[in-house]
Amino acid sequence: MNQTKANKTENANPLRALYERGQSVWLDYIRRSLITSGELQRLIDDDGLCGITSNPSIFQKAISGSTDYAEQLAQLHAQGLDARAIYEALAIRDIQEAADLLQPVYRRTQRRDGYVSLEVAPDLAHDTGKTVDEARRLWRAVARDNLMIKVPATPAGIPAIRELIADGINVNVTLIFAEPVYEQVADAFLSGLEQRAARGADISGVASVASIFVSRIDTAVDALVEDRVKAASDDIERALLSSLLGKVAVANAGVIYQRYLDLFGGERWLALSHKGARTQRVLWASTSTKNPALSDVFYVEALAVADTVNTIPPATMDAFRDHGRVRAAPTPDVKVAQGTLNTLAEAGLSFSDVAGKLLRDGVALFEKSFTELLAAIESKRSSAATGARGSADRQQFALPEKLAARVEAIIADWQQHDKVRRLWARDATLWTGNDEGKWLAWLAITDDQLAHLGHLNAIAADATKAGFRHVLVLGMGGSSLCPDVMSRTFGALSGHPALQVLDSTDPAQIAACEKRIELDKTLFVVSSKSGTTLEPNIFKQYFFERVKQTIGADGAGSRFVAITDPGSALQKNAEDDGFRHVFFGVPGIGGRYSALSNFGMVPAAAAGVDVVKLLDRAEEMVHACAACVPATDNPALKLGAVIGAAAEAGRDKLTLIASPRIASLGAWLEQLVAESTGKDGKGIIPVDGEQAGPPNVYGDDRLFAYLRFTPEPDAAQDAAVDALRRAGQPVATIDVGDLADLGQEFFRWEFATAVAGSIIGINVFNQPDVEASKVKTRALTAEYEKNGKLPAQSPLLAADGLQVFADSANHAALGDVKSLDDCLGAHLRRLNPGDYFALLAYIEMNATHDARLRAMRLRVRDRRRVATCVGFGPRFLHSTGQAYKGGPASGVFLQITCDDATDITVPGSHYSFGVVKAAQARGDLSVLESRGRRALRVHIKGNVEKGLAKLEAAIERVLK
Numbered sequence: 001m002n003q004t005k006a007n008k009t010e011n012a013n014p015l016r017a018l019y020e021r022g023q024s025v026w027l028d029y030i031r032r033s034l035i036t037s038g039e040l041q042r043l044i045d046d047d048g049l050c051g052i053t054s055n056p057s058i059f060q061k062a063i064s065g066s067t068d069y070a071e072q073l074a075q076l077h078a079q080g081l082d083a084r085a086i087y088e089a090l091a092i093r094d095i096q097e098a099a100d101l102l103q104p105v106y107r108r109t110q111r112r113d114g115y116v117s118l119e120v121a122p123d124l125a126h127d128t129g130k131t132v133d134e135a136r137r138l139w140r141a142v143a144r145d146n147l148m149i150k151v152p153a154t155p156a157g158i159p160a161i162r163e164l165i166a167d168g169i170n171v172n173v174t175l176i177f178a179e180p181v182y183e184q185v186a187d188a189f190l191s192g193l194e195q196r197a198a199r200g201a202d203i204s205g206v207a208s209v210a211s212i213f214v215s216r217i218d219t220a221v222d223a224l225v226e227d228r229v230k231a232a233s234d235d236i237e238r239a240l241l242s243s244l245l246g247k248v249a250v251a252n253a254g255v256i257y258q259r260y261l262d263l264f265g266g267e268r269w270l271a272l273s274h275k276g277a278r279t280q281r282v283l284w285a286s287t288s289t290k291n292p293a294l295s296d297v298f299y300v301e302a303l304a305v306a307d308t309v310n311t312i313p314p315a316t317m318d319a320f321r322d323h324g325r326v327r328a329a330p331t332p333d334v335k336v337a338q339g340t341l342n343t344l345a346e347a348g349l350s351f352s353d354v355a356g357k358l359l360r361d362g363v364a365l366f367e368k369s370f371t372e373l374l375a376a377i378e379s380k381r382s383s384a385a386t387g388a389r390g391s392a393d394r395q396q397f398a399l400p401e402k403l404a405a406r407v408e409a410i411i412a413d414w415q416q417h418d419k420v421r422r423l424w425a426r427d428a429t430l431w432t433g434n435d436e437g438k439w440l441a442w443l444a445i446t447d448d449q450l451a452h453l454g455h456l457n458a459i460a461a462d463a464t465k466a467g468f469r470h471v472l473v474l475g476m477g478g479s480s481l482c483p484d485v486m487s488r489t490f491g492a493l494s495g496h497p498a499l500q501v502l503d504s505t506d507p508a509q510i511a512a513c514e515k516r517i518e519l520d521k522t523l524f525v526v527s528s529k530s531g532t533t534l535e536p537n538i539f540k541q542y543f544f545e546r547v548k549q550t551i552g553a554d555g556a557g558s559r560f561v562a563i564t565d566p567g568s569a570l571q572k573n574a575e576d577d578g579f580r581h582v583f584f585g586v587p588g589i590g591g592r593y594s595a596l597s598n599f600g601m602v603p604a605a606a607a608g609v610d611v612v613k614l615l616d617r618a619e620e621m622v623h624a625c626a627a628c629v630p631a632t633d634n635p636a637l638k639l640g641a642v643i644g645a646a647a648e649a650g651r652d653k654l655t656l657i658a659s660p661r662i663a664s665l666g667a668w669l670e671q672l673v674a675e676s677t678g679k680d681g682k683g684i685i686p687v688d689g690e691q692a693g694p695p696n697v698y699g700d701d702r703l704f705a706y707l708r709f710t711p712e713p714d715a716a717q718d719a720a721v722d723a724l725r726r727a728g729q730p731v732a733t734i735d736v737g738d739l740a741d742l743g744q745e746f747f748r749w750e751f752a753t754a755v756a757g758s759i760i761g762i763n764v765f766n767q768p769d770v771e772a773s774k775v776k777t778r779a780l781t782a783e784y785e786k787n788g789k790l791p792a793q794s795p796l797l798a799a800d801g802l803q804v805f806a807d808s809a810n811h812a813a814l815g816d817v818k819s820l821d822d823c824l825g826a827h828l829r830r831l832n833p834g835d836y837f838a839l840l841a842y843i844e845m846n847a848t849h850d851a852r853l854r855a856m857r858l859r860v861r862d863r864r865r866v867a868t869c870v871g872f873g874p875r876f877l878h879s880t881g882q883a884y885k886g887g888p889a890s891g892v893f894l895q896i897t898c899d900d901a902t903d904i905t906v907p908g909s910h911y912s913f914g915v916v917k918a919a920q921a922r923g924d925l926s927v928l929e930s931r932g933r934r935a936l937r938v939h940i941k942g943n944v945e946k947g948l949a950k951l952e953a954a955i956e957r958v959l960k
Contacts, residue, residue, distance in 0.1 A: 025309075026310070099116045186264075212252075216362075243343070292587060431762065472513070493609065505916045506842070525606070563582075565587050618747045640751065678880075682760050709736050796814075885933070893935040925937055
């Protein structure tokens with residue numbers, strides 16, 4: 001057994017402690033590689049796993065996102081079977097093999113545990129007769145006595161349960177939400193046993209569980225309660241309603257559990273138990289936590305009661321193994337639980353209505369998943385016939401022999417030392433052994449989002465119904481870059497508000513942004529994980545005041561929503577200002593890993609993007625990278641191994657080439673890679689937006705990643721990348737087949753970056769040097785507040801509207817310079833092979849300025865054969881700025897600042913946005929200088945475009 005936090009000794013394993021409490025742990029997950037990899041046997045041996053449940057959604061993602069079933073699919077396709085028959089053949093084999101592995105548990109527990117569940121087709125949920133026929137047929141086909149047939153607790157399903165139990169077929173009754181329905185289910189079980197006993201048949205071997213769905217209840221009820229809180233007329237009512245948040249699901253479970261004890265302790269049951277019958281245990285389902293204000297193991301801990309089953313999804317199981325606790329919590333206090341439900345009724349909310357809707361939605365969701373499963377099988381059949389690869393594995397690598405060998409060695413090491421499973425188990429020793437384990441909640445975010453889509457559907461409907469024409473995200477870095485990808489990739493969708501992003505304190509950019517929107521028709525999204533980030537807060541101050549001036553103070557809050565972590569200062573301010581809604585991030589997800597969380601999905605949903613499709617595609621990638629998948633088949637691991645191995649070999653300039661349609665993905669990748677890996681003097685420098693050139697302009701420090709949008713390939717890019725391959729440069733090519741596949745790319749690159757960071761040996765989840773710039777900025781803005789000005793600085797030289805600034809060390813390195821050309825020439829001569837050149841431009845980000853900067857960077861690249869980067873300040877401070885300061889000392893920096901033609905005051909402050917931008921630029925340069933970086937600042941006096949033209953001309957002259 002590996003000696004890691006994920007592999008604790010048996011006595012210290014919280015999952016084992018649940019069993020000692022009297023609760024059986026089942027796994028809510030099944031797929032072929034779980035069995036063939038030995039992972040299922042390990043879970044049985046190490047964690048005391050006692051059973052498995054499955055559903056069409058899990059199976060569909062496993063088929064779509066992996067090669068688990070490729071061989072059998074090809075065989076079944078050759079037999080001419082339709083999709084439904086193929087599904088059944090695949091599923092039955094999985095169920096049989098899992099049941100065989102669990103047979104020792106079944107025997108050891110005397111048939112109490114060791115079960116595997118298989119679902120009746122969801123489209124039969126409302127037909128009793130067909131449900132019974134299907135269940136009987138599946139029972140015969142699987143032919144394992146430790147099988148349970150899953151039947152939903154619909155009005156048609158309950159009589160089917162009675163009949164199946166009477167037949168001696170084990171049943172897992174699913175989709176139970178309310179105590180009255182549970183009573184009907186229990187009665188059906190008891191009646192079935194009584195009928196079977198009356199026939200003289202043995203009832204001792206008939207098993208059943210009643211699956212009570214938990215977290216879905218809180219998600220549904222909390223949404224209703226929050227609406228009531230907003231409409232509450234006084235503080236007492238608000239406090240009463242707020243006391244219900246996150247409480248109803250466990251209360252409902254407590255009431256049902258007490259009813260279970262009553263029903264299976266009465267005379268009716270005793271008569272059956274004397275004949276050998278076993279109780280129909282309560283099974284807690286949907287026990288992953290969806291509310292970020294609660295612990296990720298909240299429901300597992302709260303429902304650790306005797307004589308029950310908890311079916312836990314893999315991510316929650318890993319989290320509980322890592323930090324779960326089995327508290328001294330006996331039977332739930334039914335009086336307290338009933339009191340919570342009574343309070344809900346007193347608030348005018350019908351739990352019966354909620355439960356009824358959840359049942360209908362649950363059946364519909366399973367039907368949808370089953371339809372998608374059949375479609376996935378059809379797609380895989382076509383792929384098998386044509387030899388096409390699955391969507392998650394559409395990547396290819398052209399690597400030099402030595403690098404390819406190192407990649408193979410890394411993958412073998414990850415396989416041998418079980419590192420993928422350890423990553424999923426949040427084992428911090430994969431990196432530095434510090435706090436990395438607490439930052440891996442992004443691994444499970446797609447499953448959480450897909451299980452609880454209500455808030456995303458609601459914001460999409462609300463934004464359209466309210467007549468908003470624009471959605472403007474006010475954020476920085478991880479809070480803004482995914483929405484920016486969504487905005488630039490999908491554009492304005494018909495019938496929905498147009499999504500835009502503001503992530504710059506440049507006054508000209510703020511003014512330009514304001515001109516593009518209608519203040520009274522805009523939904524402002526204030527996005528900040530911590531709630532204390534300077535830029536989103538002052539953006540909010542400005543636009544909140546502008547909206548008040550436009551529509552009046554009373555209605556201003558209704559034009560704003562917030563996305564932030566629970567308990568942040570932003571949450572309180574949003575509630576005080578009457579924001580339309582507050583959406584929560586997940587505390588265990590850092591900003592740059594938050595694309596698939598609310599930070600990325602809420603703005604996208606509001607703008608009409610099909611986020612369900614994005615999340616579905618992302619979940620396929622999740623399954624392709626699962627712990628049970630062999631390392632050689634894990635697409636994100638392979639990409640991470642290539643990136644990490646290349647960095648080890650000095651190829652640490654990850655050069656991103658993306659098809660025009662998806663080019664904006666590069667800025668998101670820049671932040672993810674740079675901020676994750678650039679620290680402790682190590683790191684990977686992502687190069688985005690550098691137009692592909694001929695092979696002779698590149699050195700041997702490059703790794704190229706080509707994200708190719710296959711519906712709209714760019715012929716010039718194809719030719720350039722092909723030339724790079726033929727020249728022996730390492731190239732990773734990823735085919736993106738559909739815009740929704742961006743969901744896959746978000747997860748693929750997050751996982752790959754985590755892997756690359758492990759190979760390099762750094763903490764991929766912190767950003768120590770970003771804070772250094774913030775400290776300098778705060779000090780400078782505080783000085784401005786106090787003295788009304790920033791500290792004076794003297795230029796090294798001034799000529800023709802341009803000023804040059806350098807600290808003493810950089811000045812000395814430049815030598816005796818008399819002109820701008822002298823300065824730039826000396827500075828650029830500091831570039832050595834393996835270095836990179838970065839333009840840090842604190843100016844408005846627009847097409848004209850971008851074209852000028854692009855021309856400058858290409859001249860430097862082509863003449864000096866070094867990688868080049870462009871960052872618009874201050875947005876890059878929350879992105880590549882970390883690597884520039886904390887990564888390898890291979891950067892040569894040219895910071896560009898300017899006079900602001902107009903400025904905008906920050907409401908409630910003495911300083912303006914221009915002052916903030918100037919303070920950020922100075923703070924940025926100061927930290928670069930303190931780290932011994934080769935840095936120079938050029939300040940443009942007057943017209944920015946003319947100043948850039950002069951700078952470009954000077955660079956051209958000195959590079960001749």
